Amino acid sequence: MKRFSIGALAVLALAASMPLIFHNEYFFFAAYVVLQFVVLATAWNILGGYAGYVNFGSGAFFAVGAYTAVALYKAFALPLGLQILAGAAASGLLGFGVGMLTLRLRGIFFSIATIAVAIILETVVVNWSYVGGAKGLPIMRPTETPFFANHTVWLFFVMTLIAVVAVGAARFVETSWIGRGLRAIRDNEVAAECSGVPTLKLKLAAATLSGALMGAAGAPYAQYLSFVEPTSTFSLNYAINALAMPIIGGMGHWIGPLIGALLLGSVQQIVTVTISSEINVLVVGVMLVVFVVAAPEGILGLFRKFFPRRKS
Amino acid sequence: MPHVAHPAFLVLGAYATYLLTTYGIDPLLAGLLLMPVFFVFGLGVYQFYYSTFEGRGSDQGLRGIAFFFGIAFIVQVGLILAFGVDQRLVDADYIGTSVEFGDMRIPQRMLVAFGVALALTSALALYLSRTFTGRAIKAVAQDEGALRLMGANPVRIKRWAFGIATATCAIAGALLIIIGPVEPGLDRLYIGRTFCVVVLAGLGSMSGTLAAGLILGVAESVVLTTAGTAWAPAVAFGILLIVLGVRPAGLFGR
Numbered sequence: 001m002k003r004f005s006i007g008a009l010a011v012l013a014l015a016a017s018m019p020l021i022f023h024n025e026y027f028f029f030a031a032y033v034v035l036q037f038v039v040l041a042t043a044w045n046i047l048g049g050y051a052g053y054v055n056f057g058s059g060a061f062f063a064v065g066a067y068t069a070v071a072l073y074k075a076f077a078l079p080l081g082l083q084i085l086a087g088a089a090a091s092g093l094l095g096f097g098v099g100m101l102t103l104r105l106r107g108i109f110f111s112i113a114t115i116a117v118a119i120i121l122e123t124v125v126v127n128w129s130y131v132g133g134a135k136g137l138p139i140m141r142p143t144e145t146p147f148f149a150n151h152t153v154w155l156f157f158v159m160t161l162i163a164v165v166a167v168g169a170a171r172f173v174e175t176s177w178i179g180r181g182l183r184a185i186r187d188n189e190v191a192a193e194c195s196g197v198p199t200l201k202l203k204l205a206a207a208t209l210s211g212a213l214m215g216a217a218g219a220p221y222a223q224y225l226s227f228v229e230p231t232s233t234f235s236l237n238y239a240i241n242a243l244a245m246p247i248i249g250g251m252g253h254w255i256g257p258l259i260g261a262l263l264l265g266s267v268q269q270i271v272t273v274t275i276s277s278e279i280n281v282l283v284v285g286v287m288l289v290v291f292v293v294a295a296p297e298g299i300l301g302l303f304r305k306f307f308p309r310r311k312s
Numbered sequence: 313m314p315h316v317a318h319p320a321f322l323v324l325g326a327y328a329t330y331l332l333t334t335y336g337i338d339p340l341l342a343g344l345l346l347m348p349v350f351f352v353f354g355l356g357v358y359q360f361y362y363s364t365f366e367g368r369g370s371d372q373g374l375r376g377i378a379f380f381f382g383i384a385f386i387v388q389v390g391l392i393l394a395f396g397v398d399q400r401l402v403d404a405d406y407i408g409t410s411v412e413f414g415d416m417r418i419p420q421r422m423l424v425a426f427g428v429a430l431a432l433t434s435a436l437a438l439y440l441s442r443t444f445t446g447r448a449i450k451a452v453a454q455d456e457g458a459l460r461l462m463g464a465n466p467v468r469i470k471r472w473a474f475g476i477a478t479a480t481c482a483i484a485g486a487l488l489i490i491i492g493p494v495e496p497g498l499d500r501l502y503i504g505r506t507f508c509v510v511v512l513a514g515l516g517s518m519s520g521t522l523a524a525g526l527i528l529g530v531a532e533s534v535v536l537t538t539a540g541t542a543w544a545p546a547v548a549f550g551i552l553l554i555v556l557g558v559r560p561a562g563l564f565g566r
Contacts, residue, residue, distance in 0.1 A: 054377050104560055111377055112507045113556050116549035119504060123546035236500065240385050247378055278393055285385035292379045293364045
């Protein structure tokens with residue numbers, strides 16, 4: 001725990017000192033997206049990797065966070081911190097609802113139900129004119145930026161903070177009895193229930209936490225783009241990335257989604273800039289299939305295979 | 313089998329039809345011509361799936377779903393790269409004309425699609441209930457071990473079933489592009505429609521499938537005319553969610 005806290009603080013300090021090293025604003029613009037994927041992948045892994053429930057609707061959680069923030073900002077001009085908390089709360093609530101679905105649905109049916117939730121919510125937002133409907137809504141960034149000279153850099157730092165919290169939460173879940181319970185659910189839910197694991201409670205907790213973290217990742221999105229619009233906010237790209245990154249990185253350990261998101265996120269940023277944004281999406285799909293087929297345990301699994309831990 | 317890529321194959325079928333019609337082939341004929349190609353393609357996909365997942369006993373759960381999800385995604389992006397995001401149309405004699413029954417005007421393309429779809433579904437229902445292979449396909453979903461004892465190889469039966477399912481995608485894709493313009497992102501909506509119909513019907517019930525398709529179609533039209541086009545996508549998913557939450561066995565399931 002101690003080592004992890006020190007590491008987390010070091011990451012935050014590094015992020016805070018980044019503006020001294022990099023002066024190009026685009027670096028922060030791109031890094032923000034990568035960090036956003038770190039949060040999404042880590043959050044997905046809590047429900048998908050530990051408990052084995054595949055969520056195809058990550059975009060919905062992300063968008064609920066974003067739109068909650070937008071609506072509150074428009075209505076009360078809430079500061080960013082509160083927007084993030086509100087977005088996380090709303091998405092957490094949605095996560096709780098999706099968790100209730102696990103009562104009856106498993107495997108592919110649960111996954112399809114999450115797509116259903118995403119499409120229904122997208123339709124609702126498209127028809128919700130207060131937040132711009134299908135046309136979208138331009139968002140004015142606040143004129144004052146706390147601590148940093150530049151608003152993009154500030155949002156980058158905020159996202160780093162959210163990412164650190166997300167990874168910390170995932171690590172806590174994984175190492176505590178909650179994670180043991182979730183893994184038992186993944187391996188055999190009936191057996192887990194019979195051995196006294198409170199399966200429903202744990203699934204609800206995992207779904208809520210996972211949803212809340214995705215919502216927190218989405219909340220600053222509108223300020224980041226100065227614009228919010230349903231199609232890109234609910235984009236399938238979030239769903240596929242949130243799923244692909246933990247699978248490619250390795251799902252058993254909290255560092256897996258982190259590796260997957262940093263690697264895949266950076267590759268995507270580079271491909272988007274140098275080749276095209278369509279190819280970048282293709283890269284994710286192809287890598288997902290290749291890893292699922294050839295390296296089911298992800299990069300972590302490959303690493304363990306080639307550098308087996310010595311028994312001491 | 314967690315086959316979420318089925319709607320993507322459907323859209324693929326529609327685009328393949330489009331490609332053939334640019335050479336002057338009638339879209340329906342194109343769909344028929346594509347059936348064997350799609351059949352073989354389906355066999356290949358299943359064989360690959362079997363040798364990488366099922367054969368190793370790791371098809372349960374996450375990786376199988378992720379595999380098909382990835383395949384669907386690749387198909388979709390591949391189509392965008394090849395054809396762009398524009399909508400595509402086909403042309404034939406029966407497209408654009410309509411038949412009049414008193415006050416009603418029914419577009420002829422709709423009648424053609426309706427007729428072919430009905431014929432295809434009936435043929436499949438007959439095949440599944442009358443032939444040995446058809447019954448074996450129904451049986452493999454219930455009990456693989458028992459099927460093996462009856463002297464049929466479950467893997468071969470499943471491969472065959474997957475091939476047939478993919479072959480129907482060719483003709484269904486042709487119908488899809490006959491009744492309206494097609495774009496690569498369409499499969500996302502059809503995931504909802506496909507699963508809505510299948511789940512509402514109850515898994516494996518062919519007559520239920522017809523009824524469920526009818527229910528969904530009517531519900532979508534009602535919402536389309538009362539609440540506006542913007543709400544239409546939610547209908548199939550809304551019904552699906554309600555059925556999954558309330559009665560996962562479906563209306564006609566056992």
